[in-house]
Amino acid sequence: MTKRAYNFNAGPAALPLEVLQQAQEQLVDYASAGMSIMEMSHRSAIYEQMNEETQSLLRELFGIPSNYKVMFLQGGASTQFAMIPMNLLPAGKVGAYVATGSWADKALKEAKLFGETTVVASSEADKFNRIPDLSNVEIPSNAAYLHVTSNETIEGTQYKQFPVAGDIPLIGDMSSDILSRPVDVSQFGLIYAGAQKNLGPSGVTIVIAREDLVQESPKSIATMMRYDTHVKNNSLYNTPPSFSVYLVNLMLKWVQSRGGVAAMEQYNRDKTQLIYDTIDQSGGFYRGFADAGSRSAMNLTFRIHSEELEKQFVKESEANGFVGLKGHRSVGGLRASTYNAVPLESCKALAEFMVDFQKRNG
Structure with a gap:
């Protein structure tokens, strides 16, 4: 495989x-x-x-x-x-x-x-x-x-x-x-x-x-x-x-x-925290769409200040093996869906890609 x-x-x-x-x-x-x-x-x-x-x-x-x-x-x-x-x-x-x-x-x-x-x-x-x-x-x-x-x-x-x-x-x-x-x-x-x-x-x-x-x-x-x-x-x-x-x-x-639903909840929190921390620590390069008190642990929506950069982000992410990061056509932006079956390793890889993308385009 x-x-x-x-x-x-x-x-x-x-x-x-x-x-x-x-x-x-x-x-x-x-x-x-x-x-x-x-x-x-x-x-x-x-x-x-x-x-x-x-x-x-x-x-x-x-x-x-x-x-x-x-x-x-x-x-x-x-x-x-x-x-x-x-x-x-x-x-x-x-x-x-x-x-x-x-x-x-x-x-x-x-x-x-x-x-x-x-x-x-x-x-x-x-x-x-x-x-x-x-x-x-x-x-x-x-x-x-x-x-x-x-x-x-x-x-x-x-x-x-x-x-x-x-x-x-x-x-x-x-x-x-x-x-x-x-x-x-x-x-x-x-x-x-x-x-x-x-x-x-x-x-x-x-x-x-x-x-x-x-x-x-x-x-x-x-x-x-x-x-x-x-x-x-x-x-x-x-x-x-x-x-x-x-x-x-x-x-x-x-x-x-995997330990049942409570264990899945903790696993999901660990995964999403990696990406939300990357957004919050980006100095405004990435901006979360959802209010902090209402953020989803399943669908992480965020923007970059330039639509051209968002398009570049999607293009480069796909070239690096990432799938599905383009936001919904009705609202645009970027979105990472981190459901139960998405591995922690995928979220780590995305966080690292986001940091690298900012270094090259910030």
Whole structure:
């Protein structure tokens, strides 16, 4: 194998080499079945066992209470933007949203198609460079739920603590930071996450929902868009994204082997500190986009004073084996995504490259 890239892609993102190698070994023959898991029926005992094991691993690692259901769905987090109001926003209720950036905005736009919505807090006035203060957030008494985006991949901001919603279900889009740190799942009514950043490849979306919220979906919506369809059929109502679920299984075992979610949190802090320290100690050559109190441990966004230098930075970084450092097309700048599977060595290499680039161009 040639040297692996320093992969800082925002998603689909880096996967651990050992997970990829295990999948490679089992690609043509899974569990001595004489076939790949991609070839076998999702009704088979082997697949059902893997499906159950994956749920159990997620429950154990993320501390999911017994009164919550775990679903493996398709359509990415973007489909959940619609499924949530379709299932949980009845007439006479309002969907409450916190506006923190691009992905929170997309969730809000979808909800508006299905019911009444309101924005209870926003950081738009600061170009979404921070998480708004939610200590005294006022949630309407007729709110069906309060929706937050735990980590904004484009702007590079992340909640350090979540709002207390009382009896109103708190819903969290955790697509870009699930399993990167411990979370009190019982604080939420529903958590959802596309797998392609911290949990595995694209193709499967994790939904963790309190039982009472998903027991009975409105009968007026399509069968595939009903949460109760997937709960009652253990995520096997239709053909699941079997290979993606299998890779989530391997990823969960990898997190477990690394000491669990708390150990991953410390590892992620060690990695990101290397890059944030380089930014902060650059004398203004590099400027972090996110407010210091809202900085993400998953997506590090920064700028250089000249767009020409930013383009040169990207070009030179690619020549040196770095991938994915160009900022999102909607905001520009630079971004390093340091999800669970990004090695510490990659972050060290990036910090060294940044220091060298500044010496040559500062």
